Amino acid sequence: MTRLLAAVAAAALVAPAALADEIRVLNWQGYGTDADWAVAAFTAATGHTVVHDYFTSEQEMLTRLRTNPGAYDVVLINSAFTPQAAAEGLIRPIDPALVPNLANVDPALFANEDLNPGGVLMGVPWTWGLTSFAVNTNDFPEPPDSLAVFWDPAWKGRVSIRDDALEAVQFAALALGQDINAIDDLDAVRAKLAALMPQIATFWSSENDWNQNMASGLFAVATYWSGSAARSISEGLPIAFVVPEEGAIGWLDGLSVPASSTRVEAAHAFIDWMIDPEFYIRWDAEGAPATSNTLAAAALPETSFNRAVLGDPEVVARVQFMRPVDDATREAYLLLWQELKAAQ
Amino acid sequence: MSAAPLALSGRLWLGLMLVFLYAPILVMAAMSLNASPFYQLPFEASTRWYAKLWTNREILAAAWRSVWIALAVAAIATLIGSMAAIALWRHAVPGRRLLQALLFPPIAVPWLITGTAMLVFFFGIGLDRGSPAVILGHVALALPYVIVVVTARLQGFDPTLEEAARSLGARPLTVTLRITLPFLAPGIVAAALFAFAVSFDQFVVSYFLARPGDTTLPVLIYTAIRKGFTPEINAISTIVILVSMVLMLLVARLARFGGER
Amino acid sequence: MADRGERAATGRALAMLAPAYLWLLFAVFLPLAAMAWFSLLSDLPLRGREWHLTLANYRAFLDSPAYPALLWKSLRIAAVVTLLCLVAGFPCALVLARVIRGRSREALLLLVILPFWSNALVRVFSWTILLRPGGVLDAALSAVLPGEVRLGLAFTETAVVIGLVHSYVPYVILTAYLALQAIDQSLIEAARALGAGRLRILRRILLPLALPGLIAGAVLVFVPVAGSFMEPRLLGGRMGTTFGTVIEDQFVAVFNWPLGAALSFILLAVVLGILAAASPALRRSLG
Numbered sequence: 001m002t003r004l005l006a007a008v009a010a011a012a013l014v015a016p017a018a019l020a021d022e023i024r025v026l027n028w029q030g031y032g033t034d035a036d037w038a039v040a041a042f043t044a045a046t047g048h049t050v051v052h053d054y055f056t057s058e059q060e061m062l063t064r065l066r067t068n069p070g071a072y073d074v075v076l077i078n079s080a081f082t083p084q085a086a087a088e089g090l091i092r093p094i095d096p097a098l099v100p101n102l103a104n105v106d107p108a109l110f111a112n113e114d115l116n117p118g119g120v121l122m123g124v125p126w127t128w129g130l131t132s133f134a135v136n137t138n139d140f141p142e143p144p145d146s147l148a149v150f151w152d153p154a155w156k157g158r159v160s161i162r163d164d165a166l167e168a169v170q171f172a173a174l175a176l177g178q179d180i181n182a183i184d185d186l187d188a189v190r191a192k193l194a195a196l197m198p199q200i201a202t203f204w205s206s207e208n209d210w211n212q213n214m215a216s217g218l219f220a221v222a223t224y225w226s227g228s229a230a231r232s233i234s235e236g237l238p239i240a241f242v243v244p245e246e247g248a249i250g251w252l253d254g255l256s257v258p259a260s261s262t263r264v265e266a267a268h269a270f271i272d273w274m275i276d277p278e279f280y281i282r283w284d285a286e287g288a289p290a291t292s293n294t295l296a297a298a299a300l301p302e303t304s305f306n307r308a309v310l311g312d313p314e315v316v317a318r319v320q321f322m323r324p325v326d327d328a329t330r331e332a333y334l335l336l337w338q339e340l341k342a343a344q
Numbered sequence: 345m346s347a348a349p350l351a352l353s354g355r356l357w358l359g360l361m362l363v364f365l366y367a368p369i370l371v372m373a374a375m376s377l378n379a380s381p382f383y384q385l386p387f388e389a390s391t392r393w394y395a396k397l398w399t400n401r402e403i404l405a406a407a408w409r410s411v412w413i414a415l416a417v418a419a420i421a422t423l424i425g426s427m428a429a430i431a432l433w434r435h436a437v438p439g440r441r442l443l444q445a446l447l448f449p450p451i452a453v454p455w456l457i458t459g460t461a462m463l464v465f466f467f468g469i470g471l472d473r474g475s476p477a478v479i480l481g482h483v484a485l486a487l488p489y490v491i492v493v494v495t496a497r498l499q500g501f502d503p504t505l506e507e508a509a510r511s512l513g514a515r516p517l518t519v520t521l522r523i524t525l526p527f528l529a530p531g532i533v534a535a536a537l538f539a540f541a542v543s544f545d546q547f548v549v550s551y552f553l554a555r556p557g558d559t560t561l562p563v564l565i566y567t568a569i570r571k572g573f574t575p576e577i578n579a580i581s582t583i584v585i586l587v588s589m590v591l592m593l594l595v596a597r598l599a600r601f602g603g604e605r
Numbered sequence: 606m607a608d609r610g611e612r613a614a615t616g617r618a619l620a621m622l623a624p625a626y627l628w629l630l631f632a633v634f635l636p637l638a639a640m641a642w643f644s645l646l647s648d649l650p651l652r653g654r655e656w657h658l659t660l661a662n663y664r665a666f667l668d669s670p671a672y673p674a675l676l677w678k679s680l681r682i683a684a685v686v687t688l689l690c691l692v693a694g695f696p697c698a699l700v701l702a703r704v705i706r707g708r709s710r711e712a713l714l715l716l717v718i719l720p721f722w723s724n725a726l727v728r729v730f731s732w733t734i735l736l737r738p739g740g741v742l743d744a745a746l747s748a749v750l751p752g753e754v755r756l757g758l759a760f761t762e763t764a765v766v767i768g769l770v771h772s773y774v775p776y777v778i779l780t781a782y783l784a785l786q787a788i789d790q791s792l793i794e795a796a797r798a799l800g801a802g803r804l805r806i807l808r809r810i811l812l813p814l815a816l817p818g819l820i821a822g823a824v825l826v827f828v829p830v831a832g833s834f835m836e837p838r839l840l841g842g843r844m845g846t847t848f849g850t851v852i853e854d855q856f857v858a859v860f861n862w863p864l865g866a867a868l869s870f871i872l873l874a875v876v877l878g879i880l881a882a883a884s885p886a887l888r889r890s891l892g
């Protein structure tokens with residue numbers, strides 16, 4: 001009896017110290033990992049606490065990893081950037097043994113070549129969705145079906161896109177009917193964006209920012225992400241998400257563990273919770289992008305936004321998925337975008 | 345009497361400036377009591393953001409960190425800055441003009457450049473981002489202000505007092521502690537307040553030196569504005585303004601601010 | 606004996622100076638030197654990256670028309686903001702120093718400096734709430750004036766200037782106040798006794814004697830504004846790209862530190878050049 005008590009006391013003393021880590025997550029603001037209830041449930045189940053830091057572009061995310069070794073334990077990386085992060089030695093291979101829910105992840109996503117640079121799984125497929133646009137239904141009782149609305153003089157000063165060179169260039173390429181991963185006429189893209197500039201009210205930088213500007217009536221039409229659109233609709237904003245005839249940009253987001261993380265086990269546990277159907281079903285009710293977990297996807301109600309929009313084969317046929325971009329191309333896009341902004 | 349209209353329009357102008365200075369701050373404070381998370385009008389009174397703030401560990405931690413960093417900066421900068429000011433004033437140190445000129449760069453170089461230079465250098469020598477780096481940077485920014493303020497006070501000090509004490513056999517340290525410091529006290533208090541304010545309000549240098557997740561309040565606010573702003577930030581800002589207002593009023597009472605003769 | 610005493614005194618003085626100047630050396634001068642070195646590198650000397658000495662980062666400034674245009678824009682904004690701060694701030698300082706007396710002067714001066722103690726970020730954010738379309742200012746004006754008022758100031762260069770003036774005008778008020786307050790009252794009484802009018806006293810005595818304070822205030826405004834990035838980004842929207850935001854991008858997002866360092870030094874050189882050009886005026890007004 002005494003020995004048992006001693007063991008319990010020892011366990012009580014040692015266990016919290018050994019188990020209760022504070023993990024730091026680097027993600028977009030308002031993107032699932034920082035939902036109050038999700039963090040609370042994770043802390044209740046594992047004892048680990050979660051702190052968040054945010055970025056507003058993939059470039060910024062990479063630089064935060066580069067200049068803050070040891071500061072992060074989990075990072076969200078768009079699969080188009082995973083190979084670059086892996087090549088720079090910023091992230092470590094995923095240990096599948098620590099992520100049991102990987103068993104239920106869609107095999108096609110699990111084997112995604114960008115998430116497996118060099119044949120090693122560097123990011124756990126988490127969500128996927130579309131970058132397209134949404135309109136304010138007060139201004140558009142009938143949603144438009146073409147990207148041309150961005151260039152329509154009627155909406156001058158009510159248009160917004162994100163301040164991101166890659167996204168801006170790919171968006172213009174989409175409007176021009178070019179392949180977003182192999183843009184052959186960059187001058188046309190430049191001219192198209194130059195024509196777009198005077199239309200723009202301001203750039204948006206986060207979901208919250210987007211919501212505030214849509215709510216205030218500043219934006220009538222703005223690029224947006226499908227998951228965020230679902231969330232904004234469920235929060236009561238009068239908007240409609242559009243996948244226009246020109247198509248949309250598809251993306252796959254993965255969760256990775258930085259190479260410099262010192263709380264690797266807790267990080268994997270958090271990632272496992274993030275692809276857990278229980279987490280996803282509740283997140284989807286608030287508005288979420290599509291899950292990588294087939295069990296979770298199957299459990300969604302028929303009326304779910306993701307089933308209605310992303311489940312439509314006609315829509316999926318129009319999607320161009322983002323692929324990695326090499327350094328020279330990225331620099332060319334950046335310079336193009338910077339010059340356009342400087343000319344304002 | 346052509347003076348009256350001139351003085352009147354001057355007062356009017358001052359009044360307008362005060363409206364200009366305070367209107368945005370009052371609006372900001374009012375919005376901390378508005379229920380809408382998107383700052384939508386019409387106004388609907390609510391204290392929910394204060395309630396939420398109280399449970400927001402991140403904001404509270406950043407606020408607390410800003411306070412103690414500012415206290416540390418004020419203590420260090422005031423101590424070593426006052427020492428330097430006294431030495432520059434008391435002794436004909438070789439190269440005094442140069443030493444005085446060297447105080448200029450931290451003020452004259454835009455913070456953006458100072459901050460990024462510190463980031464580059466500290467990164468290069470392996471000093472990681474974090475509160476020690478922030479304090480290092482803030483003290484350097486506050487030092488010139490401290491030296492200038494203390495020197496200004498010293499201008500009114502009669503050096504013969506020190507000489508008299510020395511000729512009566514007082515040791516240099518005794519002279520400093522018993523004669524110079526008591527005279528300097530108001531200047532030193534003012535310098536410490538200045539240093540505190542420089543640190544507490546400093547955003548740019550902290551932005552480049554603070555460790556993500558362990559940020560100071562200004563950095564947290566910048567991040568929040570760019571990456572998702574909730575009225576909780578208005579709530580903490582309102583508290584900060586109220587607290588600094590009370591502090592300033594206290595200081596004014598103590599130090600007869602305003603230079604009345 | 607006297608010589609040794611002097612030397613000991615000098616030693617003591619150096620010991621008292623050392624902490625402050627070593628601190629400045631370590632936290633300001635060495636970093637600036639490191640930055641100068643980085644601006645001459647082709648890439649960061651990190652983890653097996655290839656690098657060599659080059660002037661390419663400085664050439665990049667000239668190669669793209671975007672950089673000189675942005676530098677010009679930043680300097681233009683800084684000049685406009687400085688001018689507005691002087692014009693708006695000097696009358697306030699004058700009233701505080703020469704018209705208002707006693708306790709109310711103390712209280713008003715405190716009121717002027719108090720916003721300076723609030724957070725600069727918060728002040729800028731307040732303006733975004735105030736100026737946004739359908740925001741507080743529009744709502745207030747619509748309530749007073751007939752019809753729906755839309756000022757359309759949000760996300761314009763004007764919004765950036767308003768926010769910057771709001772942040773920096775207390776500097777000018779304070780420095781001008783200190784200069785005006787130090788003017789000997791008997792000088793003005795003498796002028797008045799000689800029959801000088803108020804405007805004449807203002808033009809011939811107050812303004813020239815307050816000039817050092819005004820110039821100091823102008824420097825305190827111009828320098829940080831020329832390198833500002835936070836205010837343009839938050840208030841300027843699509844018009845908010847400045848030289849400062851480009852430099853910030855190089856450090857925070859793009860990770861091209863050598864280019865960022867070179868752009869910083871170009872900004873620094875221009876700012877110091879402007880200060881040097883202004884310094885004869887400064888010295889004259891002091892002398």
